[in-house]
Amino acid sequence: MFWYRNLIKISTANKPKTPITTNLLLTSLSHFSTANHTPAAAQPSGLGPTKPDEKPRVVVLGSGWAGCRLMKGLDPQLYDIVCVSPRNHMVFTPLLASTCVGTLEFRSVAEPIARIQPSISSAPGSYFFLSNCTGVDTESHEVHCETVTGGAHTPDPWKFKISYDKLVIASGSQASTFGIHGVKEHAIFLREVHHAQEIRRKLLLNLMLSDVPGISEEEKRRLLHCVVVGGGPTGVEFSGELSDFIRRDVHQRYTHVKDYIHVTLIEANEILSSFDDRLRRYAIKQLTKSGVCLVRGIVKDVKPENLVLSDGSEVPYGLLVWSTGVGPSPFVSSLGLPKSPGGRIGIDEWLRVPTVQDVFSIGDCSGFLESTGKPVLPALAQVAERQGKYLANLLNKIGKDGGGHANSAKDMDFGDPFEYKHLGSMATIGRFKALVDLRQSKEAKGISLAGFISWFIWRSAYLTRVVSWRNRFYVAINWLTTFVFGRDISRI
Numbered sequence: 001m002f003w004y005r006n007l008i009k010i011s012t013a014n015k016p017k018t019p020i021t022t023n024l025l026l027t028s029l030s031h032f033s034t035a036n037h038t039p040a041a042a043q044p045s046g047l048g049p050t051k052p053d054e055k056p057r058v059v060v061l062g063s064g065w066a067g068c069r070l071m072k073g074l075d076p077q078l079y080d081i082v083c084v085s086p087r088n089h090m091v092f093t094p095l096l097a098s099t100c101v102g103t104l105e106f107r108s109v110a111e112p113i114a115r116i117q118p119s120i121s122s123a124p125g126s127y128f129f130l131s132n133c134t135g136v137d138t139e140s141h142e143v144h145c146e147t148v149t150g151g152a153h154t155p156d157p158w159k160f161k162i163s164y165d166k167l168v169i170a171s172g173s174q175a176s177t178f179g180i181h182g183v184k185e186h187a188i189f190l191r192e193v194h195h196a197q198e199i200r201r202k203l204l205l206n207l208m209l210s211d212v213p214g215i216s217e218e219e220k221r222r223l224l225h226c227v228v229v230g231g232g233p234t235g236v237e238f239s240g241e242l243s244d245f246i247r248r249d250v251h252q253r254y255t256h257v258k259d260y261i262h263v264t265l266i267e268a269n270e271i272l273s274s275f276d277d278r279l280r281r282y283a284i285k286q287l288t289k290s291g292v293c294l295v296r297g298i299v300k301d302v303k304p305e306n307l308v309l310s311d312g313s314e315v316p317y318g319l320l321v322w323s324t325g326v327g328p329s330p331f332v333s334s335l336g337l338p339k340s341p342g343g344r345i346g347i348d349e350w351l352r353v354p355t356v357q358d359v360f361s362i363g364d365c366s367g368f369l370e371s372t373g374k375p376v377l378p379a380l381a382q383v384a385e386r387q388g389k390y391l392a393n394l395l396n397k398i399g400k401d402g403g404g405h406a407n408s409a410k411d412m413d414f415g416d417p418f419e420y421k422h423l424g425s426m427a428t429i430g431r432f433k434a435l436v437d438l439r440q441s442k443e444a445k446g447i448s449l450a451g452f453i454s455w456f457i458w459r460s461a462y463l464t465r466v467v468s469w470r471n472r473f474y475v476a477i478n479w480l481t482t483f484v485f486g487r488d489i490s491r492i
Contacts, residue, residue, distance in 0.1 A: 046161035047082065047127075049141070049406070055080045055125060056165035056404035058395060059143055061133045063090055063113055066363030066384035067170035068467075071117040073392025078399035080125035081117060082162060086132050086148045088113055091193055093381060094462050095475065097238040100190070100199040101245035102487035108474040110193055111467040133171065134159070136335060138356040141406050143167065165406045166358050166395060169335075169345060170388070173326035173364035173379060182302030187322035190234055199321060204491040206318045207250065210257045222305060223318035224261035229299055229307075230323035231267030233427040236283060238321060239265045240430030243290035247431075249487045264293045264315065272435070274378075274425060274442060279435045282450040286429050326379050332365045340367030340376055348372055349417030351391050357407055362387040377420055390418045426458045434458040 050057050056079055060067045063085035074081055089110040098104040113128055114121040120128045135144040141164050147157045175191060177183040188202065189195050206223040209215070215223075226242055228235045242263050251258045265271070265287065271294070272280050284294060298310040306316040328343040337353050338346035344367035345353060351366070353359040363384040367376035377383045394414060395404075403409030424438035424446070434455035439446035449457070459479070466472045 045158070046145075047163055049163040050080070050165060052405065056399065056406075057082060057125065057163070058166045058168065059084065059162055059164035060168045060170060061085070061143065062170035062172055062363065062365075063087055064170060064172045064363055064384060065090070065093075065381045066172075066388040067168070068111070068113065068116050069385045069388030070168060070170065070362065070392045070395075071113070071120070073389055073396070074117070075396045075399065076117070076119035076123055076126065078396060078404060079166075080123065081119060082126060082164075083113060083117075083120060083128045084131050084133050084143065084145055084162070085113075085128075086130065087192070088128060088130055089193075090116060090467065091191075092462075092466055092471070093191070094465075096190060096193070096196055097234065097241050099193070099196045100203070100238065101241050102200070102249075102489060103241060103245075103482050104475060104478045105488075106193050106197060108471055108478055111471055115468055115470075129162075131160075133331065136167065136169075136359075138337075138359060141165070141167075141358065164358070165404060166398075167360065168391065169332075169353075169359070169361040169365060170363045170384075171329060171331055171365050173332075174329045175322060176325045176327040177322070178324070180299055180302060182304075182307075183299075183322055186302050186304055187229070187320045189322050190238060199319065201491060202319050204489060207254050207257065207261070207489075208491070210260065211254065220257060220260045222316040224257060225315075225317050226261070226263045226319045226321070227266065227307065227315060227317040228263065228321045228323065229266045230325070231265060231269075231271030231273075232323060232325065233272065233425065235265060235267070235321070235323040236272055236287070237428050238323065239263055239287060239292050240290065240428055240433075243287070243292050244430045245487060246291065249489060252486070253489060262291060262293065264295055264317075266295045266297055266299065266309075266315070268296070268298045272427065275427070275435060275437050276439065276442075276448045279437055279448055279450050283427075283429050283435060286431060286433050290430050326364055328365065337361075338369060340369055342367060342376055344376065349374070350394065350414045351387060351418055357410065360391055362391055382423055383420060386420060387418065426454075426461065428455060428458050 058074060058079045058081050060071055060083045063083060068090040071081055071083060089112050092109040095104055095109050099106050099109055119126045129145060131145040131147045133143050134146050142161050143164060144161055146159050149157050175189040188199050210220045210223045228239050246261055250261055270280060272283055299307050300310050301308040306314045308314055332345060333343060338355055340346040345361040345365055346369040347361050347366045348354045349372055351360050351362055353361055364379040368374040398404060398409050398412060401412060403412045422440045426436050428434040432452055432455050436449040436454040436457050463472055463475055466475055
C-alpha cells in the first residue's frame with residue numbers, strides 16, 4: 001500500500017485551492033474556535049480584485065425592481081455578477097396589498113433572484129450574499145458588507161469585503177415617517193413581504209380577540225378600527241382590498257363583530273394627487289360607498305392605541321398601516337457621494353455617479369443632479385425597471401468594447417443618455433373597480449378610465465408584468481380560488 005499512500009500525497013499537493021474556498025473555511029472555523037485570536041484579521045475574507053485575464057465583476061447592491069431588472073439583462077458571458085442584499089427575492093410590490101387580506105398568497109409576489117438571473121447560483125464567479133452593505137470605498141473599489149442574522153440563536157454577523165470592477169447601487173429607499181413620534185414603534189409599513197404577513201396576522205388576531213366574551217364595546221371598536229395613513233396608490237389600494245375583505249368575508253365569517261369593523265384613510269392633502277381630477281372624484285365616491293371613512297388631517301403623534309391629529313383630535317386604532325411615501329435610507333445618507341434634491345445619490349444622464357469611477361446608481365435611491373437640468377424622477381416601479389434595463393444594456397456595451405474592468409472606461413463613449421417617458425398610472429379601489437390614467441403627466445392630455453373595464457385592464461397588465469410564468473400561474477389561480485371560495489382567513 002506504500003504506492004497508494006504516495007499517490008494520495010501527490011494528488012493532495014497538486015489540488016488547487018481557490019481564495020474564496022479558503023476564506024469561507026477560515027470564516028466557518030472562526031465560529032467554532034476557542035482561541036483568543038481572530039483568523040479574519042490574519043486572512044481577510046471576501047472576494048479580491050479580478051485579474052486581467054478574468055471576467056470583470058459587477059456588484060449589485062439591492063434586489064428590488066431596479067437591481068433585479070439590471071441582473072436579468074446583464075450578460076453572464078461578459079461579467080461575473082455578485083448581488084448583495086438582505087433578501088434573496090424580488091417583491092412584486094403592485095400586488096403586495098392583496099396578500100394582506102388573503103386575495104393572493106405571499107409566494108405569488110416573491111420571485112427568487114436565482115430565477116431572475118440563473119448565473120447567480122451556477123456560474124463559478126457569480127454569487128448572492130445575504131448581507132447588508134455597510135460602506136463603499138470608491139478609491140480601492142471595495143464594498144464592505146455584514147451578514148444578515150435571523151434572530152437570537154443564529155451566529156453573530158461577520159464582515160467581509162468585495163472588490164468590484166463596476167458597482168451598481170440599487171439599495172432602494174425607506175418609508176418616510178417625517179420624524180413623527182411613535183410611527184416606527186406602533187405602525188406597520190407596507191413595503192416587504194414580512195410587512196404584509198404582520199398586517200395579516202394583526203388583522204386576524206384582532207378579529208378573533210374582539211369575539212372573546214367580556215370585551216367592552218369600546219374596545220371592540222378600537223380593535224376592529226383599521227387606520228391607513230397616506231392617500232397615495234398604496235394606501236388607496238390597501239383600503240380598497242380591506243373594504244372588499246370586510247364586505248365579502250368578514251360579514252360572512254365573523255357575523256358577531258361585523259358591525260364593529262371599519263376602515264379610515266387619513267391624508268394630509270388630496271388622495272391620489274397624481275391622477276386626473278375626474279378619477280380622483282370617482283375614487284372618493286367608490287371608497288366612501290365601500291365604507292371607507294376619508295379624513296383630511298396631519299398626524300402629529302402616534303401612541304400604542306391611538307394617534308393624534310394636528311387639530312388635537314384622537315383616533316383610536318387596532319391596526320395602523322403607514323404609507324406616506326419614501327425617503328433615502330441611512331445607508332444612502334451615509335455615503336460620501338454627491339446628493340440630488342431630496343437626499344438621493346446624485347447621478348448624471350447615463351446613471352453614473354460623476355465624481356467617482358465605475359459607480360452607478362438606479363432606482364429609488366438615485367436622482368438626477370441639478371447640473372443635468374432634469375427633474376428627480378418619482379419613486380415608481382416603472383422608473384426603476386426601465387433604469388435597470390437601460391443600465392444593463394449600457395454595461396453590456398461597455399463589456400463588449402473592452403471597458404468592463406476597473407478604471408478602463410474613462411474615455412469611452414456611452415452612447416445615448418437615459419430618457420424616461422411615463423407610461424401612466426393604475427390603482428385598484430375595490431369592488432371590481434380601478435383607475436387607469438395613461439397621461440404622461442398631470443397637465444398632459446390622454447386616456448383616463450375608471451370602473452370595471454379599468455379593473456380588468458389593471459389585472460391583465462399586472463399579470464403580464466409578473467416576472468416568471470410560475471408566479472403568473474400562482475397569481476391567476478389565487479384570483480380564481482378567491483373569487484369562487486372567498487379569501488383564506490387562517491392565521492398561520
